[in-house]
Amino acid sequence: MSTDNTPPPPHLAGNFAPVLDEVTVTELPVTGAVPPELTGWYLRNGPNPQEAASAHWFTGDGMVHGVRLEGGRAVSYRNRWVRTPTLETGATVYDENGEMNLANSKANTHVVRHAGRTLALVETSFPYELSCAAGSELDTIGAYDFGGRLHTPMTAHPKTCPVTGELHFFGYGGLSAPYLTYHRADADGELTVSRPVDVPAHTMMHDFHLTRNHVVFMDLPAVFSVERAVDPDGGMPFVWSDTYGARLGVLRRDDxxxxxxxxxxxTCYVFHTVNAHEENDGQSLxxxxxxxxxxxxxxxxxSPAHLWRWTVDLATGTVSExxxxxxxxxxxxxxxxxxGLPADFAHATAAPVPELAQYDPDERRGAIHRYELRKASVSSHYFAPGRQPGEAAFAPADDRPGGPGWLMTFVYDASTDRSDLVILDADNLAGDPVATVHLPRRVPAGFHGNWLADV
Incomplete structure (x- = not known):
């Protein structure tokens, strides 16, 4: 943060400012009622620079915030930095010779579970495993490289196939080709596929698509810049190219x-995919x-992002947008x-970053939107002025995919400078929250997380 009268940049101001300590608080007060079916952790990751300064919102040190729910109780809240060499010593992924050490990580973007491991992710490095048992402290266990088999970074947006249990992901980056590698781990966590994908440059590839039979990469024109990378004040080292083009790369999962x-x-850019599926006997994606x-x-x-659909016709080789x-x-x-399968509903958050606030109809009113995908209709939950939600993760109410469930999101209240965990009924989004878990502090604006039910 600034030490003079200069105001901090937007990514270090307001609820984007970091918190500077770790706390544990038990038996949280609740307005409404926590659904008794919910037993597990709601975890969310985000950038929280330990030194209270960073060149860009994307580059702060990772901090995981967790609320533990058990049988209708909000048992505890805790926040923990992901303890990596980057946090502890300032180590960087690239050394002065351009060599990569993928154990040096910000670990600040997502937190997922696969094959019994809870992993904090950032797309420039290895995952970091966290302790996530019922009585755990969310302590850092260490870097995880799939038993020495992973030799590239891992995307922060891996996808688990609900049919096979496989984890699909990719790694991108580097100063020379191959700039992209596709990976697959089986349901037991063993890395079974690692294959380079030929792309002409190192572009910022944040997410991808998965269907029942295909993986789809997005090669988009945000291109790595060495000049920005070596500039300590350069922020994110990517520049927009008006000549690179944009394309989708389709790979068969069985080959x-x-x-x-x-x-x-x-030409466009996508940070986050919604979902993908196949139609016409697999000929349309x-x-x-x-x-x-x-x-x-x-x-x-x-400018803001909007919901778009691409339909890839594999027979004719064409794409409609x-x-x-x-x-x-x-x-x-x-x-x-x-x-990877047809889904009736998707949810998105309004104005999750400062640059988008000006596009919201009322910048004081954050919202969660529910898209009914087959009918192209939308319902919304608008929060009170000054209350801003983050990403809303889905927590299922039963074993039926696509069935009832709840949306969970941290909501910041500017009037109190504190945050709540808000639980909404996904099927009655416009209704009052099912439960509001009142947290002892502010949870800074962050990125992604999940409801991780006890298994």
Whole structure:
């Protein structure tokens, strides 16, 4: 933070400012009633620079915030930095010779579970495993490289196939080719596939699509800049290219080392996909994403994202593109048990970052939008002025994929400078919250998380 009278940059001001300590508080007060079916952790990751300063929102040290729910009680809240060499000593992924040490990590973007491991993720490094048992403190166990088999970074947006239990992910980056590698781990956590994918440059590839039979990569024109990378004040080291183009790369899951088919699309950028599925006996791939027309240099936003659909016709080699809704939004989520399969509903958060606040109808009123995908209709939960939600993760109420459930999100209240965990009925989004768990402090604006039920 600034030590003089200069105001801090937007990513270090207001609820984007970091908290400077770790706390544990038990027996949290609740307005409403926590559904008794919910026993587990709601965890959310985000950037929280230990030194209270960073060049960009994306580059702060990772901190995981967790609320423990058990049988209708809000048992505890705790926040913990992910303890990596980068946090402890300032170590960086690239050394002075350009060599990579993938154990040096910010670990600040997502937290997921696969094969019994809870992993804090950032797309530039290895995952970091956290302790996440019922009585755990969310302590850091250490870097996880799939038993020495992973040799690239891991995306912060891996996808678990609900049919096979496999974890699909990729790594991108580096100063020389290959700039992209596709990976797959089986349901037991063993890394079974690692294959390079030929792309012409190191581009910022934050997310991808998965269907029942295909993996789809997005090669979009946010291109790595060495000049920005070596500038200590350069922020995110990516620049927008008006000549690179934009395309989708389709790979068959049953032929993971086979050819990738590339399909040109209109120039755009996507941080986050919504979901994807197949139609017409697998000949059409329907891809949903929150699409920006472009990014500014340094991965800055100049316009909001909207829900778009791409339909890839594998028989004709063509792609159709269509905007589905006018609401600005980001951080889309579905019932993850429908990943790669047709889903009726998706949810997104309004104005999750400072650059988008100006596009909200009332910047004081954050919202969660529920897209009914088959009918192209939207319902919304608008929060009171001054209350801003983050990403809303889905927590299922029963074993039926696509069935009833709840949405969980941290909501910041500017009037109290504190945050709540708000639980909404996904099927009655416009209604009052089912429960509001009052937290002892502010939870800074962050990125992604999950409801991790005890198993």
């Amino acid at each position: 993971p080392y086979g050819a990738v088919r590339w399909f040109d699309i209109d 329907v891809l949903l994403a929150m699409r920006y027309p472009k990014l500014e240099d340094g991965a800055k936003l100049s 269509e905007q589905l809704d006018d609401h600005p939004g980001e951080f889309p989520r579905i019932d993850d048990r429908l990943t």
